[in-house]
Amino acid sequence: MKTVDLIIHARWLVPVLPKNTVLEFHSIVVHQGQILALLPQDKVKDSYTASTEQYYNDHCLMPGLINNHTHAAMSLLRGLSDDLPLMTWLNDNIWPAEEKWVSDSFVEAGSELAIAEMIRGGTTCFNDMYFFPDATARVVDKSGIRANLGMIVIDFPSAWAASPEEYMHKGQLLHDHYRHHARITTSYAPHAPYTVADNTLNAIMTNAEELDVTIHMHIHETSGEISQSIENYGMRPLARLKQIGLLSPRLSAVHMTQLTDEEITWCSDTGVNVIHCPGSNLKLATGFTPISALNNSGVNISIGTDGAASNNALDMFSEIKQTALLAKAVAQDASSVPAHTALEMATINAAKALGLDNMIGSLEVGKMADMIAINFDEIETQPCYDTISQLVYATGRDKVTDVWVAGIQLMKERQLTTMNTTKIIKDVQHWGNKIRPKNS
Amino acid sequence: MKTVDLIIHARWLVPVLPKNTVLEFHSIVVHQGQILALLPQDKVKDSYTASTEQYYNDHCLMPGLINNHTHAAMSLLRGLSDDLPLMTWLNDNIWPAEEKWVSDSFVEAGSELAIAEMIRGGTTCFNDMYFFPDATARVVDKSGIRANLGMIVIDFPSAWAASPEEYMHKGQLLHDHYRHHARITTSYAPHAPYTVADNTLNAIMTNAEELDVTIHMHIHETSGEISQSIENYGMRPLARLKQIGLLSPRLSAVHMTQLTDEEITWCSDTGVNVIHCPGSNLKLATGFTPISALNNSGVNISIGTDGAASNNALDMFSEIKQTALLAKAVAQDASSVPAHTALEMATINAAKALGLDNMIGSLEVGKMADMIAINFDEIETQPCYDTISQLVYATGRDKVTDVWVAGIQLMKERQLTTMNTTKIIKDVQHWGNKIRPKNS
Numbered sequence: 001m002k003t004v005d006l007i008i009h010a011r012w013l014v015p016v017l018p019k020n021t022v023l024e025f026h027s028i029v030v031h032q033g034q035i036l037a038l039l040p041q042d043k044v045k046d047s048y049t050a051s052t053e054q055y056y057n058d059h060c061l062m063p064g065l066i067n068n069h070t071h072a073a074m075s076l077l078r079g080l081s082d083d084l085p086l087m088t089w090l091n092d093n094i095w096p097a098e099e100k101w102v103s104d105s106f107v108e109a110g111s112e113l114a115i116a117e118m119i120r121g122g123t124t125c126f127n128d129m130y131f132f133p134d135a136t137a138r139v140v141d142k143s144g145i146r147a148n149l150g151m152i153v154i155d156f157p158s159a160w161a162a163s164p165e166e167y168m169h170k171g172q173l174l175h176d177h178y179r180h181h182a183r184i185t186t187s188y189a190p191h192a193p194y195t196v197a198d199n200t201l202n203a204i205m206t207n208a209e210e211l212d213v214t215i216h217m218h219i220h221e222t223s224g225e226i227s228q229s230i231e232n233y234g235m236r237p238l239a240r241l242k243q244i245g246l247l248s249p250r251l252s253a254v255h256m257t258q259l260t261d262e263e264i265t266w267c268s269d270t271g272v273n274v275i276h277c278p279g280s281n282l283k284l285a286t287g288f289t290p291i292s293a294l295n296n297s298g299v300n301i302s303i304g305t306d307g308a309a310s311n312n313a314l315d316m317f318s319e320i321k322q323t324a325l326l327a328k329a330v331a332q333d334a335s336s337v338p339a340h341t342a343l344e345m346a347t348i349n350a351a352k353a354l355g356l357d358n359m360i361g362s363l364e365v366g367k368m369a370d371m372i373a374i375n376f377d378e379i380e381t382q383p384c385y386d387t388i389s390q391l392v393y394a395t396g397r398d399k400v401t402d403v404w405v406a407g408i409q410l411m412k413e414r415q416l417t418t419m420n421t422t423k424i425i426k427d428v429q430h431w432g433n434k435i436r437p438k439n440s
Numbered sequence: 441m442k443t444v445d446l447i448i449h450a451r452w453l454v455p456v457l458p459k460n461t462v463l464e465f466h467s468i469v470v471h472q473g474q475i476l477a478l479l480p481q482d483k484v485k486d487s488y489t490a491s492t493e494q495y496y497n498d499h500c501l502m503p504g505l506i507n508n509h510t511h512a513a514m515s516l517l518r519g520l521s522d523d524l525p526l527m528t529w530l531n532d533n534i535w536p537a538e539e540k541w542v543s544d545s546f547v548e549a550g551s552e553l554a555i556a557e558m559i560r561g562g563t564t565c566f567n568d569m570y571f572f573p574d575a576t577a578r579v580v581d582k583s584g585i586r587a588n589l590g591m592i593v594i595d596f597p598s599a600w601a602a603s604p605e606e607y608m609h610k611g612q613l614l615h616d617h618y619r620h621h622a623r624i625t626t627s628y629a630p631h632a633p634y635t636v637a638d639n640t641l642n643a644i645m646t647n648a649e650e651l652d653v654t655i656h657m658h659i660h661e662t663s664g665e666i667s668q669s670i671e672n673y674g675m676r677p678l679a680r681l682k683q684i685g686l687l688s689p690r691l692s693a694v695h696m697t698q699l700t701d702e703e704i705t706w707c708s709d710t711g712v713n714v715i716h717c718p719g720s721n722l723k724l725a726t727g728f729t730p731i732s733a734l735n736n737s738g739v740n741i742s743i744g745t746d747g748a749a750s751n752n753a754l755d756m757f758s759e760i761k762q763t764a765l766l767a768k769a770v771a772q773d774a775s776s777v778p779a780h781t782a783l784e785m786a787t788i789n790a791a792k793a794l795g796l797d798n799m800i801g802s803l804e805v806g807k808m809a810d811m812i813a814i815n816f817d818e819i820e821t822q823p824c825y826d827t828i829s830q831l832v833y834a835t836g837r838d839k840v841t842d843v844w845v846a847g848i849q850l851m852k853e854r855q856l857t858t859m860n861t862t863k864i865i866k867d868v869q870h871w872g873n874k875i876r877p878k879n880s
Contacts, residue, residue: 082833
């Protein structure tokens, strides 16, 4: 008989791996942040006793969701400008607002808001790309969530850094500072092919190998990006990145709305990961990522919300459903991306892209206890014929009641335990009043 | 000074008409179910005193949503079969399940579930098409929601009727029974061009004129429907309906995923209403309705969830966002279907299609007080730069706290006042246990 930190008894348990599995009336045994065992409820008491035991008799337990593409701090700009063409939105609205407002304290307040929203919606890990990542890191550290933070690099000066060299240097400092942190990892985050020059990309490639970190980059978001690259470089962006040598399992390519069959083959041959942001792609009308074709080619696909300025919610349950629905419509095949495949994209596939699949992404013995409980005892989830269908097509983020990262409970019966929502809302309203255009 | 039934003070008020309007710190005055006045909060007390006064200091008040295409009772089949091609789904799963289970009591239980879900999500009126509409009518009557119920007609026999003549006869009885009901209207609901013969459609057209009711029909849902019609009738379904004379403002055409430019012109010239079901169309991979093109041609577009067997949620907030996003992507124009246009589709446009725009669809003096309050004082809706953007892109059905139909409060602080959710869940689970395939 072993005494452990935590035993959770759940009506349903969807571990994600093994694939397409639903365990009923099982218990998960957690000790020192890790999953020690998954056992039928009537067997667990033969082997374990726990200091904390929790019953979820109407709930489904599953791995925490991984939001694999965010600009967390941009939550402060949620709804500031909508329904505009991408370039007007970026050039005349978002970039000027960022130039005016982005600072260490802006990023801290925006990250607080985003992380609170993500935990409330069942996200336990996010993959961020933004200025002042050290401000985001402080909030990640305090809040207990897990994150991979981008060492952002862009050819334009910002309040965060004046030159590619300074971005690289500050990124390195971030990496060094958090290299032993249990919940924070870093990756290079060159913004996009059209905003980062070849020599910088070469330096990033070398350093990424040396530090053994991944690379997170917007690629092929718009058709304009493709034609501009053909004009400037005589080739499409992905061909240019291939020439540089960037296509590898280290690379996570965000968006990828414009892809030829040959480019899909490059991705599957080189192990490039694709991060799909369906809500953002639709809202900015940037194109339809060929998810079904990529999936059939064996490309590792994960899902992100993008920033709240182009979505406008950090709602992974919504993006999971959107991914499954949109993939079917684009492929003209209602059987493509079935429910469980969409769940994998929001969990284990994202963990793989981050190089963290030995730690997170599924509820398996030896992995960290990053978990969420979803209440199925509500009108919206009745009747329940298929637990996984229910998770993907019927439930929503509001049904997430409890959230743990590394066995620490960050939300309990919908109350955040590590963040003060009243204070966050007050701070954000203060920022909103400053940022709000005077005529609106 | 006039004494009225109800005064509601709201932080924000989005009346939908006038278009794109946000009133701040206004009050809505309700008497005998109708809206008597909309006034600034500091003015209302000069003219009115109320037996009930309610304060919504953090909320946005707007018209109740109209779910303009449902098969309410199919909520009992939610998640029974997903991720299948449309024809496999229909022929091998849904139709056999319906043949086995549909009855008066099935429809009553399914309607209870659907109506509870709809009220909880801010829907105050729905436009239904299903067997045993009299069972649905009983639940509508008791629950206090508003509905337009289809006098369904289909060439196949069902537990509800054996022949087109019997469907017509039973429809007429339904119409007669509810003709003076304050919240129930009826319309003819011929299932689809491929399931209803010309002579029946002719009879429906004549009767619809006589009874002055609308016609609600699935049209151009799939490409297969088009090719089958060309084979059987030598023309596309819409051309056949045009020949019969059905194209008029009386007709609401659901789905319309396959449309030529000429057919779009027919719709705008004849006043045909289009009902868009984005979630269902994506899930069944039936095609992309050209919403932006239809909207630019002046066609009246409204939104429906379709049944829970093909969605799997009766979540109008999700469908409103989906409509705005998908229209942009299909038109390749991020400025198409801006937030307020999407809200109109879920309110006033739906009321027009139902012929009820003199009564519902906007918060205007003289209309019925069908209203919902949405809480903006949460993490997910911060900061608030644009109230209408927040409603469409950031909020969700879980933020609806209070719902009124004709001034009667059907949900109060998220508790239904006219329905017993515990009992509904119990009944539905009983049905689920009967329906669930024995091997799952």
